[in-house]
Amino acid sequence: VLGQNLVAIIFSQNLVAIIFSLLHGLKYFAGGASISLTYIASERTIPGYGGGMSSAKAALESDTKVLAFEAGRKGKIRVNTISAGPLGSRAAKAIGFIEKMIEYSYVNAPLQKELLADEVGNTAAFLVSPLASAITGSTVYVDNGLNTMGLAVDSPTVSSLL
Template identity: 70%
Template sequence: MLKIDLTGRRALVAGVADDGGFGFAIAKALAQAGAKVCVGTWPPALGIFQTLLRRGKMDESRKFADGSLLEFEKIYALDAAFDTLESAPAEVRENKRYKEQGDFSIAGLAAQLTADFGEQPLDIVVHSLANGPEVKKPLLETSRAGYLEAVGVSAYSMVSMVAKFAPLMKKDGSFVSLTYMASERVIPGYGGGMSSAKAALESDTRVLAYEAGRKYGVRVNTISAGPWASRAASAIGIIDAMVEYASNNSPLTDPMTAEDVGNAAAFLVSPLAAGITGTTLYVDKGYHTMGKATDARYAPPGDPGRNA
């Protein structure tokens, strides 16, 4: 039987702080396929995340079909806004939520992985990171600082991670990130420069696939996921409306799940996708194909949307 087999491979999933987002679903799918999974967690959320795990609050979501639980090989502190510890402002480094975490930068995590597992400790890296401090503001009202932070954390961090983690990867290593339709379509309410950040992430995916592919032999892809009401996405303020609209207007109207994205990611980083790189893979129930809403009020006779 043809199956996804990641046995003997180690994955780093950056951007896991709870069990409600795509990062957690991808981590679970990778583990189910046989990979050892490490995660990188934002320092202010790290303590709460570890406490929830220790107290069994996530046991239900960690459970596999056979009753066993998802286990993380290591949980690291990671703030992908900083390439090196020195680049973090003093007020961040001295903050009590950061101070005890050691080197929480991207370079610091690369060094820690090597210290823990030796040379070339990675096979898979997942970038599940995004932040736009002004995401609720229209682009016209977004400050330069808010725009640059959105692009820096949500897009440039992928560039930095490929630069620092690709040398740590074994042959045929694979990167995957998460993007969204706002990169190429107008999504009113998804502001603060986040649409620009996602467009940059997709463009960088193509360039990184070429540069890192030639230099290190790794693959780089991104998944354009449909809207999902994770805890992080709730910060947008319109996520429920986005989910409902996408469901009502997609070719497949059944609700999208985080597992859909997790399974797609497991495929993309597996040997089954060895010929795929520089690609944006849509996992959105076909929503990206639509050029017209299926509002029944405007659907002509015979249009499937008439009965939606």
């Protein structure tokens, strides 16, 4: 179990920062867009990914909707979050088992391919562009479709059905 200070830091980095940046940005970024990053652990159990991080991401996704309303009404600012699948980034390597998560995603996601950082970046570029001018309050999944799966295809029980 993580200490209170670490949980407070996790929430601060994932939630408080976006709230304060939007509050202060309302007068400077009217008509702009805000994007945050979340992960599917906000809504599904990912063993080893708890300790405050999953609940912070769930709070972030919930507040994305509320902030979309508030920032939209006050400054015409769009607020969205991207739920990226597992990537082999420097930050993700701190999780300790990211390679296993990437392998699981590769085997079980509908698109069965490695997720690239550019794909997440391209989604962010789209969300801040005029092409997404009517999108706000959304969680956009960039995970090769892994979020759509209910059962692991690599499970012996399920794979025998395919």
